[in-house]
Amino acid sequence: MTDFTLWDIVRNLLLAGRWTVVLSLIAFVGGAAVGLVLTLLRMGGFKPIRWLIRLYVDVFQGTPLLMQLFLAYFGAAALGFDVSAWTAASLALTLFTSAFLCDIWRGCVEAVPSGQWQASRVLGLNYLQSMRHVILPQALRLAVPPTVGFSVQVIKGTALASVIGFVELTKAGTMLNNAAFAPFTIFALVALGYFILCYPLSRYARYLEKRLYGAGIR
């Protein structure tokens, strides 16, 4: 029981923390890619696609992330695939992230005044050209602060991967606690680990937001 020194605990948590960072990056990059495709499709005129994407967003925003993880894990097994906790966690977190980013980015695109659209179309740019040269550059400026802010939710979301057996910071904490039984210290350190990852991002998001609105845009 007393074989664990504080350094043993910290070292093991740091080692497991790598996987929290890696999983967060996978979820964020994957989610951004899927989210971008969904956002572009959603802005196109085809009604059934817009409706389907809206349903996708509502379902992911209206159900617990924990359930999404269970479904990815057990659903794949029911379909006959033997997925690892890695695959299930990456998949569920990527889809979860894509739905939220799609919603955030749609808001940013809609915030660009419609006159900009009309003007660029009148000037002879087609849909993709207007999007690329007129709408997206403006939407991008609005999108950066809430996107950085959402990355905090992604990092915190990876903690739930521990429930399906993915060994990251939180799972390492519970495993260490089973061996060393120092729950107060261990979970305080686990929390500190997340805080160190998340707090700078939160601050940065707030700074970006202040700068954007301070600059008098909208």
Added chain:
Amino acid sequence: MTLDFSTLLPYSGEIMEGLVTTLWLTVVTTFVGIALAIVVAYVRDLESGIMSRLLGGYVEVVRNTPFIVQLFFLFFGLPALGIPISATVAALVAMILNLGAYTAEILRAGIDSTARGQHEASRALGLSRLQSYRHVVLVPAFSRVYPSLISQCIIVMLGSAVVSQISVFDLTYAANFIQSRNFRGFEVYLVVTLIYLLLAVGMRRSFELVGRRLFAFRQGGSA
């Protein structure tokens, strides 16, 4: 693969029990969490001393750490310090602290956008400090941030799925329980996920209904 939902039927009692727990946890958290948020926002608005800093620290810690870690910290950490805490109490406290922190931050944004002059004017018109705070600052702030407040309460309800991990018999716990009995994980989780979705939709509707009554004076205004 064949889906077989009939194996779920014998377990409708467990699902009901879990649903009731999830519901009452959510209702209590909504009321107490919002009350906590009002106090936090009030104190942080009023002064900028040590109390404000402490509350600011609380808000930042809650917002920048995962709910599951907060839950484990309370449930496993406090008894180790000699403070006994049951799973249900730990779940409730964690949920309330969570909603309180996020809502305090949401409210602050609403309060900041109320012009300072209005507060001063109402004081000059003879309203007491609390009267003025309630009618001139708080209620308009609430009505302004109400949509964000709805979303936050729903997020906390969905997040409550995690309390199953400290064996509180909520909806998710019921799902895990049934899965361990009939080995029909996919079907169970699909049905329970759908129940959560309906809960989220139902919550949004109820909140909107209540909001229309509460903030009726603002209708036609810039709500």
